[in-house]
Amino acid sequence: MRFELYLTIAIALAACGKDAPGAPAGGGPGGKPGKPVEVGIITVKAEPLTLTKELPGRTSAFRVAEVRARVNGIVLKRLFAEGSDVKEGQALFKIDPAPYQAALESAQAQLTRAEANVESAQSLAERYTKLIETNAVSRQEYDDAVAKMKSAKADVAAARATVKSARINLDYTTVKAPIAGRIGRADVTEGAYVQQTGATLLATVQQLDKVYVDMTWSSAEALRMRRALEAGELQTVGGEAKVTIIFEDGRDYGTPGTLQFTDVSVDETTGSLSLRAVVPNPKGELLPGMFVRARLDEGKHPNAILVPQRAVTRDQTGRAVAMVIGKDNKVERRQLVTDRAIRDNWLVSTGLAPGDRVIVEGLQKVRPGAEVTTVAVSPAKQASVGSGSATK
Incomplete structure (x- = not known):
């Protein structure tokens, strides 16, 4: 019984030593070497790239003018269409002018009396x-005659000032647009009483x-x-940094604007700085x-290196690594320093050079030192590398 058991084990061991039909070559000592794995690669290129930054923003009017009452009275008429464009100086409201017209006429009468007194006092002097x-x-x-003449002349000057003030108040009864622009809804209606003291x-x-x-x-x-602006490293329009506006739906606004640094203080709670851009808006969009x-x-x-994100992995310490084809078509592990993500690519600062061949397909099948055969990945299958702009 024991002899039969030993014989069975010996036969099994002998069978294991033979190559199984269809088994890959090079599996044991003295066997033929295994067939190299095929991987897809891209060849690294350096090309000019415009670096950009996207920030959330909120639009506001270039100029805002609140139209307020400068005299007391009843609003007789609204002279504009709500939501329309108005010109500077265009009449918007009409306030009852009757009391101010009467005040002007009274002031003019006082001026006439004062001028008559001047003539009499001057003749006497x-x-x-x-x-x-x-x-x-x-x-x-x-x-006494000379003093009377001077007093009469002073009365004329005072009367003229009263006439001027009355005429100004009368003009204020026609409320005009202080600037050109688009007017919103009216805050008062005909018949409303507006006040100068409250500046309605x-x-x-x-x-x-x-x-x-x-x-x-x-x-x-x-x-x-x-600092980059001062050094002239940024693309500028008319001496200012260029700004492109993007709508909420992702559509680009066609007309570029310019950047202005208007706030000189940093928010203590957020550590952020407020920036302001001026953007032309000829169509009112x-x-x-x-x-x-x-x-x-x-x-x-000037010499940016971009590689697809799928070609870059992370090691146990979190550092970026890529598999590169070295000498004799053998795989090398290369540590990278990436600056930022640009769509489906990484902008690589160090670790790669123009001409390096980076594996983008078949990474799971290779290890450092393995010999591989390479197939260039077609541009249609690569990430968009050559667009020439980047967003952080």
Whole structure:
């Protein structure tokens, strides 16, 4: 029984030593080497790349003017269509002018009386000037005549000021647009009583031929960008940094704007800096209060290296690594430093050089030192590498 058991084990061991039909070659000592694995690769290229930054922003009117009452009275008529464009100086409201017209006429009458008094006082002063030379009148009488003439002239100046003030108040009964722009809804209706002391709000006019886009940015990144602007490393339009506006639906606004640094203080709670862009708005597509994204051109990288994100993995320490084809078509592990993600690619700062062949397909089938055969991945299957712009 024991002999039969030993015989069975020996036969089994002998069978294991033979190559099974169809088994891959090179599995044991002295066997033929295994067939190299086929992998898809891309060849690294360096190309110019415009680096950009997208920030959330909110639009606001370039100029805002609140139309308020400057005299007391009853609103007789509204002279504009709500939501329409108005010109600077265009009449918007008519306030009852009757009391102010009466005040103007009264002031003009007082001016006429004062001017008449001046003529009488001046004639008397001129006569006394001749008479005082011959001592026909006393010095006191002469001084009184001259003083009366000066007092009459002062009354004329005061009356003229009263007329001017009355005319201004009368003009204020026709409320005009202080700026050109788009007017919103009327805050008062015909028959409403408006007051000068409370400066009753009548309507609001907003200038929209260009708009502001207010954004917030990390102070550290903003300072870095400011230095780049001063060094001339950023793409500029008319001496200012270029800004592209993106609507909520992802559509680009066709007209670029320019960046302005308007806030010089950093928010202590968020550590962010407020930025403001000025964007032309000739068609009125941008309305105050809209949420948009602003794409800022940070600068151009003359020799940027981009690799598809699927070609880069992370090791146990979290460092970026890629598999590169080295000498004799053998796989090498290469540690990378990536700057930022650009769509489906990584912008690589160090670790790769132009001409390196990076594995993008078949990574799970290879290990460092393994010999492989390579197949170039077609451009249609690669991530968009050569678009020439980047967003962080």
